[in-house]
Amino acid sequence: MQYLLLIYANEEAWDSMSPEDQEAGVGAYIAYSEALAESGAFVGSSRLSPIATATTVQVKDGKNQVLDGPYADTKEQLGGYYLIDVADIDSALSWAARCPGASHGIVEVRPIWEMTD
């Protein structure tokens, strides 16, 4: 089954880290991706640009509403994701715990909606 691991973290905390710590942080994600690939669970992953670049769009009663900034105004923001393919939720949760995002932020685990044809 496929699961989306959504990584929520505080951007300011990242910005205030030393370059060495940032490098170590990126290194941890690279290692995590490699471990996922080695086990065959890796489907896809991306890191998102900072929330300052976010724009929201809504069409209500035929009118467009375009706003600067992210949808939810919270300290922890969506910063990236992993899409993984594993046997079950137990396995998805154990991958979520290994994700570096679980140590410096929060990882939300969501099963992908399965289409039945």
Add this chain to the structure above:
Amino acid sequence: MQEARGKKSARLLAEATARDSYSKLVAYLAVHTRDVAAAEDALSDAFAKALTEWPEKGCPTHPEAWLLTVARRRAIDVARRQVRGIEVERQLKTLSQLGTEEVSDIPDRRLGLLFACTHPAIEPGIRAPLMLQVILGLKAATIASAFLIAPSTMNQRLVRAKNKLRQAGIPFQVPDKKELPQRLDTVLDAIYASYSEGWNDPAGTDMTRRGLTSEALFLVSMICELMPDQPEALGLLALMLHTEARRSARRSNDGAYVPLNEQDPDLWDSVLINKAETVLKQARTPGKIGRFQIEAALQSAHVVGRLKGINNWPVIKDLYDALYELTQSPVVGVNRTLAVAEVEGNNAALAILDELAENRQMTEYQPYWAMRAELLTRQGDFGQASHAYQVAIGLERDPAVRKFLRQKQSTCVAE
């Protein structure tokens, strides 16, 4: 002021009694009614009543008996409200008979309950969580976090297991002599699983998990106390005491991970080590050796080797050979390879590791990759070693261990 203090001490007494007596009282009720969930509900009501009444009216002379009487009445009330049937009639009869017994000295039925929770008819994965909830009163959410399972799922699984306890005719008692060794194994496995989950937080930053290791220690001590002549129970106790003895040496002052061979033995708790050694000696029974005794002996060999500065690897390897033969566990297999490398050399060890890799589970097992990386580094194969470290880092949950592995990985460069 006086009154406030009285209330506070009554509250503290209620809480202390709750902790000490919870499992005993749940066990006593459940062993008779076979309904664990109802026993838990009745007791939690009784404790709530104690917390409001004791501070007002003073503590009863026999707090446990008081709690049991209230819990029993609640259980009868609940049973009466249910649709009448053979089952409910039986419950009511049992509950009313319970009241006629002398309750100031409540018999300890926890072992019976412990054997019920870990009965082979209960699905293996839920035995440890069930035991933690029923015997120790841990909340489903706490157990769920420790076992990395969604709280709602954990709750469902616990409810299902309790239904099975009630309906499947699982005996709430210590099995007879013939069955005992095998059944005790599943009890000890469940305790060890709880201990290991707790141990996964080596920094001890997570209170619920650190709690889990001490709860597991409490359970195994209880077994050793109530069944003093079981070598495997003593073996498990010795194993846990040895691991506990080194807890504070596993982290440096700045929180960095310190592996066993780099730990400062002065930081080890010598009282616990001595206790572990005594228990291990006590466990020794001629002609009978089990998994936990060997694991405890391994801990002992590591510790004694370090303390006396002697090369203990041949002994350690023999112990691992015996343990692997007994368990055939790939986890043991991986740990054994380091001893093989020390005694027979790197090539022999790597060959064993390759064999273990045929088991697909190894691709997601951090210690396998860390071991592989270590051996490849010793071999001078830095490219492959670096890759193995990379995977090991990616599989590790603990940031401090990730950092430790990263440092090791950075040494994987040809000079």
